[in-house]
Structures are given as C-alpha cells and as structure tokens.
Amino acid sequence: MARDLAAALRELCLGYPETEEVRSHGAANFRVRGKTFAIYQINHHGDGRVALWLDAPPGAQQLYTEMEPEAYFVPPYVGPRGWLGVALDKLSWPTTGKRVREAYENVAPRALLQSLPEISVAPPARMPRPEDIDPFLRPRARKLLERLGRFCESLPETSRATAFGSPIWKAGSKTFAGLHAYSGRLMLSTWVGTDRQPMLTLDERYRTPAYMGHNGWIELDVQDSADWQEIEGLVLDSYRHFALKRMLRMLDGSGSERR
Secondary structure, rough: OOOHHHHHHHEEEEOOOOEEEEEOOOOEEEEEOEEEEEEEEOOOHOOOOEEEEOOOOOOOHHHHHHHOOOOEEEEOHHHOOOOEEOOOOOOHHHHHHHHHHHHHHHHHHHHOOOOOOOOOOOOEEOOOOOHHHHHHHHHHHHHHHHHHHHHHHHHHEEEEEEEEEEEEEOOOOOOEEEEEEOOOOEEEEEEOOOOOOOHHHOOOOOEEEOHHHOOOEEEEOOOOOOOOHHHHHHHHHHHHHHHHHHHHHHHOOOOOOOO
C-alpha cells in the first residue's frame, strides 16, 4: 500500500529526539518531553482542511499568514497563543519539514537542540482523498445519513443543521439527534436521560459522550450495523423530550407514533 500522508508526518515528527505520538480528541499529537509541538488535523469541525497545527516561534504566525494566506492560517483554540496552521496540500513537502523543525525547536529543551540532526523524510506517495477528509462522503455514511434524515425530518417542525462539521436535527430550536465521526466511527447521538445511560452502556455499542453526557445524552455506534427499529426508537424518544407541546400534539394527532 502506498505510504500515505499520516505515515510520512509520523516519520517526520518522530524523527526528532525524545518525541512521542499520543491521541487527543481524535487527533495525532506529537510531543517532546510531554510538550506538544504539532497536531495533525483532518477536517477539524468541518473546515475541509488537511492541516498541521504547529507551536510556532514568536512572530511566525503573523509573518506566514500575511505572506501566504492560502497556505497558512490561525488555528482555533491555540491560535491566540501564537500557533500556526499549515494547509498541507498548499505547501511543498520540504517547506512542511522546515515548519515542523521550527515548531520542535520552539518547544524542545535546549539540551536537545545542541546536536539536533537534520531530518530528511521522503514525501508521501498518497494524499488524503475527499472521502478521507469528509467521512460523510463514504457510501456507508451517505446511506445512513439519507435514511436518518428522512425519519428525523418527517417529525413535526424539524430541520437539519450542522454543528462542528456534523449533521444534526432540531425540533424547533432544540437539537434532538446527530450523526458524527469524531473518533473515526459513525456515532448516533440522542438524548435518553441520565437514568437510562447506565443500562444502555452495558451494551458495548453505546457510550456516554464527553461534554454532553452529564445532560443525559448517549452515543450509539452505527459504523458496522444499524438496527433501524432501535435507532428510530432512540430518535423519537429524544424528539419527544425536546419538542414543544404543539409539536407533540401534531405528532400524536397525525398518527405518526412510530413505535
């Protein structure tokens, strides 16, 4: 199999002394003695980019983003601290290597910089394809999205929107369902209540999500299989929790009870 971009970046970043790779929030983080100097991000919150976020030296962010705005950007969260975003499909591979070295040198202890080797890594043979960047372009995801959308949008006063790059459905102004692939697997998000979470998570397909779990949300892994009776039951219960009384009257009065 052709050596891809992720493998080439791993070889480049781990070629420097005392570096390691860890996963954080679904992204590859490269660290030296516990301090992150590079983060590999694909389509972060739906931005469409294949990028590195680099802990750049002082002044570099402003310099590069003004000099080549098509190739460099201010990344979210860490941008205010001077980090530099690098669009990997807009730069030559040698230039990418230079930016990575600058980030490593900015973070690494002085003792590691005294005899820093020159790192030469061959460029990747394959860049990410559109479906690698946007998981919702894959056949499995498109099929799930189409059927889930039909069901959600058949409920009274619902609409589809996007949050953090993933499709969600709203009852009025309240989100009641979503589909995402933050961890590389397709996950359905619905509200079930904190009282149901412990029972559901006994099934390994379910997990309590970060951030929203304490509010009663659950995630169901639908990457490999989908029980539509189960899915529609979860979605309908979640809709009923968030829907206004008039929506529930419309739902029940139209004979749309889907259990």
